[in-house]
Each structure stands twice: as C-alpha cells, then as structure tokens.
Amino acid sequence: MVDRVLGQLSLADGLAVSDETIFDLVAKEIDWGPIDGLLGARSGAGPGTASYPAPVLMRCLLLGAWHGLSDPALEAQIRDRLSFRRFAGFSLSDRTPDHSTLWRFREELTRERLIDKVFEEINRQLEDKGLIVKRGTLVDASFLQARGRPPKQPKKGHQGPVKPSADKDARWGKKGKKSTFGYKMHIGVDQDHTLIRRVEVSDASVTDTEPADALISGDERAVYGDQAYYTHARHARLVEAGIKDRLMRRPNKHHPELPPRQKRRNQLIAKVRAAVERPFAVFKESYAMRRLRFFNLAANRMQCMLAACAYNLRRMVSTLHPPGEKPA
Template sequence: MADRVLGQLSLADGLAASDETIFDLVSKELDWAPIRTLLGQRSGPGSGNTSYPAEPLVRCLLLGMWHGLSDPALEAQIRDRLSFRRFAGFSLSDRTPDHSTLWRFREELTRERLIDKVFEEINRQLEEKGLIVKRGTLVDATFLQARGRPPKQPKKGHQGPVKPSADKDARWGKKGKKSTFGYKMHIGVDQEHTLIRRVEASDASVTDTEPADQLICGDEKAAYGDQAYYTHARHARLAAANIKDRLMRRPNKHHPELPPRHKLRNRLIAKVRAAVERPFAVFKERYGMRRLRFFNLTTNRTQCILAACAYNLRTMIGVLYPPDERRT
C-alpha cells in the first residue's frame, strides 16, 4: 500500500499564502529528494490505513526542535499554524499527525538509525554548497540532564535494594565541583561556520576524550580542543594523518607547571575553540535540551542528532541569507 498523498493545494491554500519565512528558505535550499529515498516508504503491503510519508514527519520533528516543543505541543502547532503546515507539506484540508504518530516515527528513526543517514545527507549538501570549509574541527562535549531523577540515596541503617532511577542508561558525571546525572553530547564542528560534522551521545560518566577520535573527520587541516582531549597517542595519530594538533596542553606529574610558550599557545587556541560553545547554547536555550525528554540512551541520541540537523539547517540559512539582507 502506498503512503498517503499530502499537500494537494486548493483555492483556500492560495488565499492563505503569507510572506516567505525561514522555513520556506530551508525548503528551497535543501534538496529533499535524496532524503525521501533514504527514508523509503512507510506503508506496508496489504489493506489498511495509509501511513504518513517519512519526509513530512521529519519536517515536523525539525519544527519541534527549532521551537523546543513536546510532541503534544507540536501536534497542536502543526494543526493551527499556517507556516508549520506549509513547511511540513500539509494543505489546509490535510489531516495532520498526532503526537503518538510523531513518537512512533521517532522510534523508527532510532531503531533503524535512519536519523544518521539524514544527518549525513544534510552535511553532504552543505559541503556541496561550500559551507563546510574543513579548515579546522573544534571538538567539545556538554552535560545534559536526564529526564528521570537519580537513584535515591539510602538512609542510614537502610537495608534492601536502593530505588533505581526510571532512566537506567543515565549515569553521574562530574566537571569541577558540579555533578550531573544524565548524558553527554559530543560534537565536532567546522571552524568556519560552526556547522556540526560529527555528533555522538553517551552517558555522563564517559570522559570527553573517549569518543574524541570519532569527532575528527580526517579531512580537516587542524583539530582544536581543550586540555581534556590531549594525549600523546592522539597527537601521534593527528601527525600521521597530516592534521595539525591544536589541542591545549595540560600539566602532569612530570611537568606540574606549563612553560610560558604552552600557556600562550593555550590562550590562542582557546580563542578559536570557544566557537564550539555556540551550538550547545542553542541546544539548551532554544531547543529546550537542558534536560532530555526520553528515558534511554538510544532515543536521546536520536534527539541529539535531530538537534544537530536542525542547527545546521538554520545556520545554513543564516550564512546564505544574512538577516540584514533577508526579506521579512
């Protein structure tokens, strides 16, 4: 059975047309045909209700990311807002998906790791547009709080099992004096426009340096990171790949005090790598990701990659259509 047909415009749709929005610019600049091919058809063989095609549902999830909406809130906004309908491909007469449909589709993206393919295709198109320059990759990680509360600490004299957290994948992580129960998001961004090239998620107990090699693409000219990322082995791997090591040096037991030249080097690197904080600020301030919404690592990973897709698309529009030149 074929997926249901959407977006057949009527006279009412033409009369309801509004000014061009950022969503329209995303639709115009991104070639959605390869993404449709990657996602494939959702309706199975045989009789029964037709399914929503995958592309409109991906567009819906992107709208939810850009506005920090839960699935029920996203359902309401898609139903009521003309700009949302137009971006997702729904006419005024089309029935829009409910929150359970959005939830199930996110699980499809998680189960089959289709979201990874969507992210890779978006980045391929960004590279074709010349937006990914490969002059340098900035790597960093940030804590994201778990949806579930941490395990309860046993009271003095308590006997028996401790009540576990509802989120069995979350763990404690510590940076300085601050501890966080939850997850970590690890990213590698292109130096030119802070477009995210690599993204991974882990529980909060994983150190920053463990997934670092996966964040370096291998085709950049330099890799930038703070002191947590420097090791002699990584320095050797970067040198072998002809990638300049721009990882900040740190003192150790043999050299408890950095020499002045390394302190100066660290300050110069810090000015460049500071740009990697911009995506994290967007995720937490605009996308509502200070606390994750799901109770397992795999679905939270999908949400992190969706956030990276949403961030890259909005950044693309910011570069191609500077605000002072954009028609509002």
C-alpha cells in the first residue's frame, strides 16, 4: 500500500485562477519539507487502499483550526473551496478526505505527539526568519470550557452516586468570582510579535504558577507575568539564569499594601504583558475554542497545540506581509 499521489494539475486547474490568499502566503513562507519528514509516510507495505499523505492531512487540519471547523464541516469546505484545495495540495480532480479520515489522522497526531514536533519545527523556521526575537517572554493562562457537562449536583437529600461528567479529565477552576469546568491553556509568548514559544495544557484546577517554569525558554532576556506567577523561588531561578524578573508583585500578610514604587512597577509590566492576551482572543473568537471539542485531556491538548501552530503561521504572514502591502 502506498500514499496517494495528489496535486497533479490539469488544464482545468490552470483555468481556475483566483486571487492570492493568506494560505498561499503561508505556503510560500514555510519550508514544508522538514515538516513532511517529521510526519513521515502513513501507508505500510503490501496491497491495500492508498492513504492520504500525512503532510496533506496536516494542512487540512490547519485549515480547520484557522476557521474553527469541525471535521465534518472541514470535509465539506475542502471539497468545495478552491483556496482550501490549493493550500492542502489537491487538484480539482482529486478526491478529498472525509471526516473519518481527518479524525483518524488527528488521533495519530495525538497518540504519537507528532504535533509537538511540528510546532517545534515551525518555531525553528520562524526563528531563522528573525521573527522570534527573545527580548522577553510573556506568560499567561486562560480557561477553556469542557465539551462535557459538569458532574450533576445532587439535590438536597439525594442518596446514591452523583452523575459524572462525560469528560473525566475536566475539573473546576475559579478566577475571581467566576468558575469554569474544563481546562486551562498556559502559554509563553515572544514579546515582539506575540509568537507562541511554549504551550502547556492542564485541567482547570491547576493554578497558573504550577506549570510556569515550563513556559520559560531560558534564552530570553526577561520574563513578564502577572501577580500569580511571582514566587521567591522563581525569582531566584531567573536571577541565577541571568533573566530579568518582570513578574508583578502582590501584597501579602506582612506587606498588605505595596509601596508606590512597586505599584508603578506593576503598572509598567502590565502594559507590556497585556499583549499576551492576543493569542487567547484569537483562539476564542476566531478558532471557536471557548468550548473545547473533545472529551479528554490528550485530545484537547492536541487541539490547543494545533491552534498554536495555526496562530504562529498567521502571525508570521501578518508580520512579513502587513495589510496593504503590495505583492512583489
């Protein structure tokens, strides 16, 4: 069994001309060869139905992430939209994958954590282009609602077990007065172009500070974060590594009121770290991630990693090709 041969252009493909899209710019700026090598071939030896190549399916999933599409909706859009077909590598005559094929490939990426390698390779190329500057890292986290309903609360006097949630990995988390049942996405973002360098995904009960050290790359000059991230131990580790501590300070029982100098420092840090909200806004408004699609941590982590890949590719294009720029 071999991978399908796709993208062989016919006269009809030559006649189906459309304007350059953002997908075409992504395709031009990224060297897909190393990514294709990471994903490898999906077909084994011997006879059988030819499989869709992994790089083609990877690009299909990126299209789904950019548009917040479910796999059935993505199947329909790939079949019908010329720009989708062109980016994924299908000619007008090629048969496109159905939603079950997309689902199985997503499972492969989840099971083998190949998406992590793709994310690292994309970031390597972004660094080579000079887009990851390492002047500073902004750290933050945001709640994402679970698809499954929370465990049903028993009525007063109820006897017997409580009905569990369909999502056994999701947990309750609270920020201020608002509680969320689901997950939390933690990111470390490069200061200059808000490109995501590190991603951690946990259930919602995990505090912001617990995975924070994993969000620090170690080669940045400073780390910016809100009051939830400051600890004496983290401050000491940053100083030892030669990284400037730009974590906001918070009052405590010994110092219930911050001195004016610390308040002013927090205000200056807040202006810089506010840019870390950009990726979360994109995830929730454009990528339909206010509520996650899957019922376990592994699958939802895959969705978050895919979203980080998609976000970085779009930020790359918007940085290298600002709106209004005339094509070369």
